[in-house]
Amino acid sequence: xxxxxxxxxxxxxxxxxxxxxxxxxxxxxxxxxxxxxxxxxxxxxxxxxxxxxxxxxxxxxxxxxxxxxxxxxxxxxxxxxxxxxxxxxxxxxxxxxxxxxxxxxxxxxxxxxxxxxxxxxxxxxxxxxxxxxxxxxxxxxxxxxxxxxxxxxxxxxxxxxxxxxxxxxxxxxxxxxxxxxxxxxxxxxxxxxxxxxxxxxxxxxxxxxxxxxxxxxxxxxxxxxxxxxxxxxxxxxxxxxxxxxxxxxxxxxxxxxxxxxxxxxxxxxxxx
Ligand code: C2E
Ligand code: MG
Ligand code: MG
Ligand code: MG
Numbered sequence: 153x154x155x156x157x158x159x160x161x162x163x164x165x166x167x168x169x170x171x172x173x174x175x176x177x178x179x180x181x182x183x184x185x186x187x188x189x190x191x192x193x194x195x196x197x198x199x200x201x202x203x204x205x206x207x208x209x210x211x212x213x214x215x216x217x218x219x220x221x222x223x224x225x226x227x228x229x230x231x232x233x234x235x236x237x238x239x240x241x242x243x244x245x246x247x248x249x250x251x252x253x254x255x256x257x258x259x260x261x262x263x264x265x266x267x268x269x270x271x272x273x274x275x276x277x278x279x280x281x282x283x284x285x286x287x288x289x290x291x292x293x294x295x296x297x298x299x300x301x302x303x304x305x306x307x308x309x310x311x312x313x314x315x316x317x318x319x320x321x322x323x324x325x326x327x328x329x330x331x332x333x334x335x336x337x338x339x340x341x342x343x344x345x346x347x348x349x350x351x352x353x354x355x356x357x358x359x360x361x362x363x364x365x366x367x368x369x370x371x372x373x374x375x376x377x378x379x380x381x382x383x384x385x386x387x388x389x390x391x392x393x394x395x396x397x398x399x400x401x402x403x404x405x406x407x408x409x410x411x412x413x414x415x416x417x418x419x420x421x422x423x424x
Pocket of ligand 1: 214215226227231240247270272302332333356389406407409413
């Protein structure tokens with residue numbers, strides 16, 4: 153008697169896979185726990201400076217998670233899992249509400265233009281995202297223009313209609329947007345021209361690559377200025393990079409050369 157054996161793909165489950173799987177489960181449970189206990193969601197702030205005056209003009213809010221078992225988690229260890237699981241939507245709201253509280257309590261009178269918050273593609277899949285963000289800002293009774301949002305180009309291109317609708321809705325409240333990590337994606341001209349970004353942030357890889365030959369970056373800068381964008385260089389770590397950034401006409405800088413992301417208290421001391 154002949155039985156036919158259907159061919160199955162073969163998966164080899166290694167010790168490393170088991171370890172990765174366990175790590176994912178642990179990080180997921182840390183994320184769930186931090187959504188129940190928002191004090192485990194930490195916000196670090198990194199200043200953004202005007203290169204002409206050397207003054208701090210704004211700052212970016214960056215998320216970290218503090219877990220009782222896993223300790224301190226940087227974004228590289230949890231953002232993509234938070235996105236895959238959809239939990240990022242809750243984390244974004246927690247972070248935004250913390251930023252708004254800080255603005256109301258400590259930054260209402262200061263000269264900073266805004267604090268920016270990163271949005272993920274997943275945030276745009278959730279319904280009523282614009283309304284939820286606005287209601288968090290209104291609950292804290294701060295001027296909405298004190299908050300900015302950063303969106304990467306890949307997210308903008310993947311969810312173009314939704315992103316452009318949310319941008320328009322929030323722009324009506326005088327909330328501004330930055331195109332994040334510019335130069336790492338497709339650098340799509342349509343997105344740049346049609347979406348109402350006020351700021352474009354060059355990714356640190358672009359800044360570092362331009363050190364050898366800044367001519368191409370200088371052309372990009374001219375084009376973006378023609379479109380009316382205010383430009384920010386990310387990842388400026390050395391004086392030479394700062395000089396190059398100035399020489400091509402980028403007006404703002406965020407990078408370790410000036411300041412690393414820091415805890416709220418240290419940030420407030422720097423703001424003065
Ligand atoms: P991003 O939005 O492009 O943020 C800038 C990242 O570059 C930050 O890393 C910052 O610490 C780092 N950086 C700034 N200056 C320098 C420098 O001079 N040299 C180097 N080597 N790095 C510099 P961080 O805080 O680890 O965040 C990494 C990414 O994780 C962020 O990139 C963003 O995509 C994501 N992320 C962080 N917080 C949030 C959040 O609240 N929500 C979402 N959706 N994503 C977030
Ligand atoms: Mg960002
Ligand atoms: Mg960036
Ligand atoms: Mg980035």
